[in-house]
Amino acid sequence: MTVADTQPHMQSTGDIRTAWERMVARRRFYTILGLVILIAAFVSSVRFADESNAGHFFDRLPHLFDFLSWLIPKDWNDVWRALFDIASVNDKGGEEFNFDKGRVYISGAFYIPEYFELMIVTINVALISTIVAFVFAVPLSFFAARNLTSSWPLRVFTKRLMEFLRAFPEIVIAGLFSAILSIGPVAAIIAITLHTIGALGKLFYEVAENIDMKPHEGMKAVGANWWERVRFAALPQVLPNFTSYALLRLEINVRASTIIGAVGGGGIGEELKLSISRGFGAKTMALVLLLFVTIVAVDQFSAWLRRRLVGEHAFLLQH
Incomplete structure (x- = not known):
């Protein structure tokens, strides 16, 4: 092989390197330009908001964290007293330290602390909403899946319905139903359920559209109807991901x-x-502490349960 034979290869490699360097330079330029535009838009928005705000944002900025000083309890032991409804030595008859007044008595002297009872209500709202939404989202997802439902109008209607349900934040829906049904957990359950149906329905039908169709086609060949094909061919494949x-x-x-x-x-x-x-500093700190511990516990429990249901292999990196 002569030098002339290798020259085209060397020239081609040089062209590729030049093209790559140009592409990298162009991407860097677009990135810097985008950041400049973003910063300019942010500064302009803040200035507009400052001029429109009667309180003047920049004038009040040094006092941004002043409210934290109001919520720092003078006696940190009151945080634990508030959490477990233990009478406070600082109780002078006002609402700030009347911790023992909120006890929820079960039998005799046995009671559940007020904040624990409220946390149970919150968890129950989330649990009921998720279960009801799951029951509705599963069949809707099969109606929306392209590979399982041949009817175009049915698929379009189902997808638009789920989009409508998740289009509005839960807090907006809850405010509407609170005005209709009055204040209480019922409005929260309805709001979260509706939004969750739309959110889970989208995730579910995307999973359903990626199943192995061979079992479905096999059951169709032996005369199984649509419900039977979904029940025995599609559902076993998607149920672990649906649960996750x-x-x-x-x-x-x-x-x-x-x-x-x-x-x-x-x-x-x-x-x-x-x-x-x-x-009320002590009460606020007690509520924040309980909320934080509860959310961490729910996250860890659900992660453990997902691993048990889906399988440990689904969470391992593939080499």
Whole structure:
């Protein structure tokens, strides 16, 4: 092989390197340009908001964290007293330290602390909403799956229905139903359920569209109807992923039910809102601590359960 034979190869390699360097330079330019535009838009928006805000954003910026000083308890032992409804030595008859007044007595002297009872209500709202939404989202997902439903109008209607259900935030739906049904957990359950049906339905039908169609085609060949094909060919394949997504949604719904409580949905969110607005430091810290521990516990439990249902191999990196 002569030098002339290798020259085209060397020239081709040089062209590729030049093209790659140009592409990298172009991407860097677009990235820097995008960041400049984003920063300019952000600065302009903040200035507009500052001019439109009667309180003047920049003037009040040094006081951004002043409210934290209002929520720092003078006696940190009151945080534990508030959490377990133990009478406080600082109780002077007001609402700030009347911890033992909120006890929920079960039998005799046995009681459940008020905040634990509210947390149970919040978890129940999330749990019921997730279960009901799961029951409705499963059949809707099969109706929306392209590979399982041949009827185009039915697929389009089902997808648009699920899009409509998840189009509005839970807090908006809860506010609407609170006005109709009055304040309480029922409005929160309806709001979270509707939104969860739309969210889970989308995740479910995307899973259903990626199943192995051979069992489905085999059952169709021997005369099985649509329901039988879905029940015995599609559902066993998708059920582990459906359960995993439902557990993930349960974690989200626990947080959502807490937020909805602030607009009259009951549970711990309503009490947290009142405690913050009144500047009750010990009660606020107790609620935040309980909420944090509960969410971590729910996250860890659902993650463990997903691993048990889906299989440990699904969470391992493939080499």
